[in-house]
Amino acid sequence: MNVSRVLLRNPDNLLKLSRSLRAYRTPRNLGINFVPERQAWVIERLGKFHAVLKPGLNFCIPFVDRIAYVQSLKEIAIDIPDQAAITSDNVVLQLNGVLFLKVMDAYKASYGVEDAEFAITQLAQTTMRSEIGKIPLDNVFKEREALNYSIVRAICKAAEPWGIECLRYEIRDIQLPSKIKDAMQMQVEAERRKRAAILESEGQRDAEIN
Template sequence: MDFTIFTLILLAVVVIYLASGIKIVPQAELQVVERLGRYHRTLHGGLNFIIPVVDRVRSKFGTQEQVIDIPVQKVITRDNVSIVIDGLVFLRVNNAEHATYEILDLKHAIAQLAQTTLRSEIGKMDLDDTLSSRDTLNATLMIALDNASGGWGAKVTRVEISDISVPEAVQHAMELQLRAERERRATETEAEGLKNATIAKAEGDRQKAFKEAEAIERTADAKRYEQIQLAQGQQEAIVMLAQAMQSNPNAAEFLLAKDRIKAWEGIAASDSANKVVIPYEATELVGALSVLQGVLTQAGIASGTSSGATK
């Protein structure tokens, strides 16, 4: 009876001992195992076996991406403006052995390193650059933290500056500066618009004056051409008249008589019935009629002679 109880107890101890040597590690977790106080191996997700009492699990790390909050701190920019800044660091543990033995507290070390790096980098930048160059600041922080955490078995995947706060007085001064800058740009834009409008108006006036001058020049050319044609016509008429007078001495008297008759026709056509027209020189009128008759007679004789010659 006693032997049976002892056997059962011994069997239970063996079962418990063997069961304690079985380690089921969850997915996305790493466990560091020490054997007699020294690093032995790293257990990955799944079924693993260790030697109880001899082996023990020293530390556990998740392989998922972890977020470390950078504590809020005051920093001074290069232009001596005090600002409050905080941020986030994203990292992933890829070497559990280094994370266990190379650093005492990985997350605390990353947070402290991020703070010192932030103070150093912002001290090199002006306030305007700090507010407008977050991407550059994030990239600089990530490179610095990644180089340091590489020996600690971690990989920094991303750094984000979550908030940058400036003093109220500085913020008010920045708003005034921004308003003044906007007003200056508005004034410059308005001045530029007025200048362009003035230039366009001057160009339009110049084009109008040019077109008017061109029109006047063309009108003057047309009038000059008309006068030249009239003068040429009068010149040809005078030449023809001179030739006629040379060939017939009575041609001038014929023309004068023709004009006088035309004038008398106008007087005769007057509506006044109570007027008696007496020529100033009746003998000249009679002489003009005689000359006209002689010219017509000569013209008839010349025509008859020409017809007879033709026959």
């Protein structure tokens, strides 16, 4: 799929791209370069990868070396947009979440994937749908923490060639179909009435005994 077409069809993706893992404008090589803390600059020499500059003072050859990529080494939070997922008992849910990740290898993050954030977002959505499809609706809420862990583990494995580590994932909102919501509410109310009837019956029995 052409990534540029996807971005043009969905303005949200274009906004995400502006905050991507290499959203910094690559600075010009002045020969003497100061790399800020928690950044890594990827240098190409005559069109080929040459080195990764670490924070501090660095020297490069003007007109020969080019600053090709600037990678942030800070922890980054990415919103995972709403998506549909089907549980093992065929209930359609709408879910979203937030993913926390970090670039561990600036070289891999620069050359391993065209747009790391877009790729990670797609991977997180695919993984969440896959994990939700393995469990019934009742377990989605009970096993929320286990779900988050499974998603993190799957993303870490898939994103390793990109030099990115998934630190944690949090399912934020889970929206149920209106019919399921109504059925659950009726079940809760029925349980309350049942408990109230039991308590009332026990109270009457105690009163008769006394």
